[in-house]
Amino acid sequence: MTPGPALALAARIQAGETTARAVTETALARIRDRGPAVNAFTALLADRALATAAALDRRIAAGEAVGPLAGLPVAAKNLFDLAGIPTLAGSRIRRTAPPATRDAFLVRRWEAAGAICLGALNMDEFAYGFTTENSHDGPARNPHDMAHPVGRIAGGSSGGSGAAVAAGLVPLSLGTDTNGSIRVPASLNGVWGLKPSYGRLSRHGAFPFVHSLDHVGPFARSVADLAAGYDALQGPDPEDPAQAPQPPAPVLPGLGAGIGGLRIAVLGGWFGRQQSAAARKAVAAVARALGATATVAWDMAEAARAAAFLITSAEGGALHLPTLRTRLEDYEPLIQDRLLAGALLPAAWVSQAQRVRGLARESMRALQRDWDILLAPATPVPATPIGQETLELDGASLPLRPSLGLFTQPISAIGLPVIAAPVPRAEGALPIGVQLIGRPFEEAVLFRAAAALEAAGVCAAPVAPDFAAGAI
Template sequence: MSATDELFTMDGAAMAEAVRSGRLSATALVQASLARIAATDGQVNAFTDVVRERALKRAAELDAQLAAAPSGPLRERPLLGVPFAVKNLFDIAGIRTLAGSKIERDSAPATADGVLVQRMEAAGAVLVGGLNMDEYAYGFTTENSHEGPVRNPHDLSRIAGGSSGGSGAAVAAGQVAITLGSDTNGSIRVPSSLCGIFGLKPTFGRLPRTGSFPFISSLDHLGPFARSARDLALSYDAMQGPEAGAGTAAEGYDPGAAQGAIEPTVAQLGLGTQGLRIGVLGGYFERNAQSAALAAVHRVAEALSAVERVELPLVEAGRAAAFLITNAEAGALHLANLRRRPNDFEPLSRDRFLAGAMLPAAWVARAQRVRRAYAEAVARVFEHFDILLAPATPCAATPIGTESFEINGRRLPLRPSMGLLTQPISCIGLPVCAVPVWGADPRLPGLPIGVQVIGAPWREDLVLRVAASLEAAGVVRAPVGPCTFF
């Protein structure tokens, strides 16, 4: 089997093992990734930047080091030779950090890689490029008017989700094994759901955001996408840990980083779900989901023998608070450019930023109080449960250009409403793994839809353990999309 064929069927852990054993070289894997990008990205449109020379140089260095010391410490790197890519709000040395915008094209190239990019490469992974996204991470469809829409590899006429749409599509298309994205209100879980892959939104503050373009500082999370739960755990473990010499935001450090100790998760993936108290979220999460999304949750719940239904208190108030906080912080962040260059924003983003800039401060202060009360109420729910299950998106991927969709007799605008089920979870910083279910909608058998596996703060180990158990049982899976049906 050629390296290119193996790239489409192996996860990153298997790729790294093939490099360690000498069956494949890091160079062969990177070349295969670059070839796949060249062959498919004209259709998928996941990449905005491909750092070909850098990737090949890095792969050659890894191969040379491994040849010089076959039994050396390099062999222990968990992602040895694995190609990965990052949403283009992560800094890549020598590349402009676009954040999906036109305005940032005038900025200077980044002088250094973002912290998480550095940590992935320290684990042996090889960066191959930057990925398309919604402008300034404000959206759930990645129909970017500056770069063009990202297309879903399972049906090119449909959206990949957003705002990390390129990150989801690149993994689903087999272009790379792992990608990094951001999640403020659902931007990892929505593309994971629509593209049929695994995605992890860690606890707020768990992974440092230094070297990434902000959207909402009090809500932003960074995390990985992959085609297996094992790859999520490997990359998540590699990115954990406090920043050396961390200081203030003015000095370039992440003020929201928790600076906690590393808590590895990989060794716990095979422990199963015995003894875990698992509930199924109802109420709000049932009212705002189509039948296919509910069927996906039912399938996962049945596999986990989860029968108890739970309603989150204050959930609608929590989502409303998240909306106000998002708009207010985003408006403040972009106010100078809204004054100087209003026509260089995408119109929908510009109008939402302007609305946020005009929100009364009293409203925002009240939203933060509601957010705190909601977090405290949900913490009490986790006194009785270890894991909660909910749909990740209200529906499967919609055709590109869709403006609205229907849920339980209500017609809703698509772009904000794809985050109906994710926003109430991220606004209180809970860790979530999105897992992909297939065949939940008999009308769309070739499309996936995701389920959120939600844990209490700092329990990424449990959400990844449940995801791995579901994957081992064949309940969830992440096949590579055919990149057809255009």
């Protein structure tokens, strides 16, 4: 398996062809120079990053073993704790919060593997959105169409995480996914994204949104880099009680295994409607490459999405209710009403939603007895202009923001692992992603298929053209 740009850079640093400090200085300069156009970063930790890089260079010079991500610049959605700065969670309210006293667990895992965290990334406030049109920090902009008069959305809620990787500002980033917040920005920014199984990775040190639905995971520009980033994140954390008792399961060694023997089908029904021609073509291309000729239906997809909506509203509203009572006007205007409505939902509705969620999980389990991987669009459309309010799908006008999660939210509801695979389009057109959906804790199977798609040239995540020169 050919190493991706991140692993190749780490190898050069470890071989002494360059230094961690030189790479870090270059990355910081690029973020200061090219970053404002994308607005992916909300905080730079330059002094910390340079000190970490210098210490790593000393270890390499002394012949010490360093991790597989040695010297790689990374960044984290500003939902993750970074020692020394407040964890904003995209909000105005938390600007006066005390600085975090230590990094989130996943940030510590990456730095233990040799990575160097450069800072925090833009997001939808409190992770409640799909566009990263943040009223406090400004919108994150999709780097694939910088000529658009108002810019295009980077997706959300991890929009800064997807845009930073797509613009070559960092080779790896961290995001979170409650209803699609890794897969939507991965799709719109044309990068690889992983939502692991619910409970696979520790969420400790990431500001919560919906405890029963929150996932965390990485973004990258190649399958090997995504695999290496994911492998480094795995490990038990007693501080996250929701983490499943699963031993680490490295996926990088198995990338070259191919797809022989895998049973792969396309999800139809709910997943075959309400999509653009671009989404339809992307799924068809991936299906052809993987030999997926069957189309199957999951009859509970719409019900699972409705359940996820109710659970999200109720848990999010309950979490924020004390602050809503005193600081309502300081919340992002796009989420004020949703949080208030969620706090007022009857308990019986939420209980019923959890019951439906359980039934949906069981029905999918039955379907997955026959299929190792299921394919579906990641988003119904490519990136839309910033400020657009509606989508026209199947002859109907739908609200844009919730509709970006049409195909991701049902899968989040039942906690399945998903890789968002980027399908590049003709020159000048925008990328879009396809979901590779697996059984719980079978991420390795998804990585085999992703590697095959990349090797066949069907899926790829090049740096956005305007940012290709000097990409990290």
